Amino acid sequence: MPFALYLLGLAVFAQGTSEFMLSGLVSDIARDLDVSIPAAGHLTSAFAVGMVVGAPLMAVLSRRFSRRSALLVFLLTFLLVHVIGALTTSFPVLLATRVVGALANAGFLAVALVTATSMVGPDAKGRATSALLGGVTIACVAGVPAGALLGEVWGWRSAFWAVALISVPAVFAIARAVPPGAPAAGGTAAAGPGVRGELRALREPRLLVTLLLGALVNGATFCSFTYLAPLVTNVTDLGSGWVPVMLALFGVGSFLGVGAAGRVADVRPMPLLVFGSLTLLGGWVLFAATAAHPVATVVLVLVQGALSFGVGSTLISQVLYAASGAPNLAGGFATAAFNVGAALGPWCGGLAISAGLGYRAPLWVSALLVALALAVGGAALGLRRTAPAPAVAQSRASS
Template identity: 45%
Template sequence: MPWAIYVLGFAIFAQGTSEFMLAGLLPEMAAELGVSVPTAGLLISAYALGMVAGAPVLAMATLRLPRRTSLLAFLGVFVLMHVAGALTPGYEVLFATRLLGAIASAGFFGVAAVAAVDLVPENARGRAIAIVIGGITVSTILGVPGGTFLGQYLGWRSAFWTVALLCAVALVGVAMALPGRSNAGPVPGLREELRSLSSLGLWIAYGTSALTFSSMMATFSYLGTMLTGTTGLSEAWVPAVLALFGVGSLIGITIGGRVADAHTFRTLTVGMAGVVLASSGIALGASYPVVVIALVPLLGGFGLATNPAVSVRVFAHLGEVRTLAGAMVTSTINVGNTLAPWLGGLVISAGFGYPSAAWAGAGMALAALGMVALGAFVSTAASSSRRPPAALDAPPTPTPDSRHASSAGPQDRTKRSRASRP
């Protein structure tokens, strides 16, 4: 595997740390900025909004630039936004830097996925994407607890400075690791890129992407609150249980990346079936700490194992025209990231308790299984329509000698037979 793939994964780890670290910093940020905690929480929503909109827009805006140039520009903007966020005294400027930084990060995600696919053979795409996207998983294990630690002991601004430093290191790595040449071959225009979105199978893959991610996140979004409010664990145990989720996610995406290319639909089916079972088990055993702690890493493992397979399905529908369609995978994942807490919150607000969010996750996983089955059916039908019809059995085409032999009379054939004897 080219080391550029690992550099891209590190860059996404640094940016993913910024995406998730605010969950542990909101009280300190709200107090210093003079806003309420819910208002400070809108900084998370701003980031998610920027991720949804930024990937397709920036992927198209930089379509004719070499990919390394685009990636360096996105990282440069991301660093500047975090430096500005660390220095700003006001909430409004910080909100703007979060939005603009997320847009730049979304552009990086979209172009990085296409660049990773181009750096490896077709049968290694799933593994390459797993390494790149795996940076997000590592950020949940190391980045979020690290950001929370820095915020508690050095102030929340130190977390922003740390992310800026990590992304500056990633910028140097991208400049050294990725080829600087222009994109190979002619660059498709906007019309061709938009036409690449017309495939039914592609939109089924997008729907699968949103549902697979949201099915896992519906449970995870309210896991911390459920652990203290329903399971009965102390707050000191929550980071450790969330870290188990991250470890399971890392294992899952590693295994999924290795098998996704050869067994795409099977990976999706097993992954979503596992999320159904893990989420249902958490909902049923929410009052039992041993049950919840045992199932949390399985939830992350099964959920993230599907991520490389989804990307493989998307790129299977694309030829050389894939920048926009590939970038939209980032948008669909963040649609799921937005949809999950909303649906989980609805059932909790309806009075069903925190375990009901896990039931919502199980329901979305079942819907994802239906989407996987639909995708498999459409894929099989498309393959059948492209397969040439089997040749009908037909008599062999006679050669000139055979035609002459068949037209010869019995006496001619007898003479020829005698002449051939020694």
């Protein structure tokens, strides 16, 4: 993999830390800004909504600019809103910074996905995606637990300051590593099918199904991950000092899952997705049933992190394979679909908690979302047997 791809991963690390770190800060934010825990959980949903709206919109707007210029603008905006978030005493202002930060994150990731896959051969999109998303998993391993630890020692605002500081070297790295001349969307502004042509290509049924599956699986991940801290302290009955440990375990699992999936996703995606999704469903059910037991919680946090990110990263690479007719907007729509799940998951989990079902309820909701994904995927496979699509990714999926 090109070294510049790993430098893009540095910025993704900072952004992944911001996106995930709230799972360890929800309780502190709720207490400091005088809102309920489910309301504080909506900060995650707000970020996800900004990603959903921003990913395709920013991908379109960035087509006329160089990749380097687009990436730098998005990252500098992301940095600035974290400074504002660290200073504000208003929950609505904090909520607004999450939306704006998500718009910037979405634009960055959409351009970065196109940039990363353009650096490798046409049959290595899975490995390039895994390398880029390695920044997210490292954020889970190191950044998110460190944010939770900072929140425990110096308050949740220190975690926001830390994300802003981490973004500074990423700015310089991108300025040096990414060539200035390439348009952000790839190719030239006039080349390719154009925005309307790419939007038409995005209607392809197999691509739409893959996007839906990604949204459901990612919804399951964020549903439980967002409320992991209150689950650990209230259901498993471990002290608050265990929260960073559990977040780190989830991150270690996600790192292992993305790494393993990257070796398989380009050659045998279908067996990986089927087996991984079935095991993921069983894991959420088992987690919900045994969450009161510390040993089971420790093991399943690690396992579910690996399965969630292994299946999720494979689905992202399959979106990029299936969207051959929309090479410029594929990254934006993949980002948007996965963040539909990131918005849906915490919202559903918050509804379950607000209904009085307890902090174990998000685990059951996660199981339900994965079960729905399996049902949709099974139905799509049945239909595809009678009318197979000639997509490049499909021929790989059946291998």
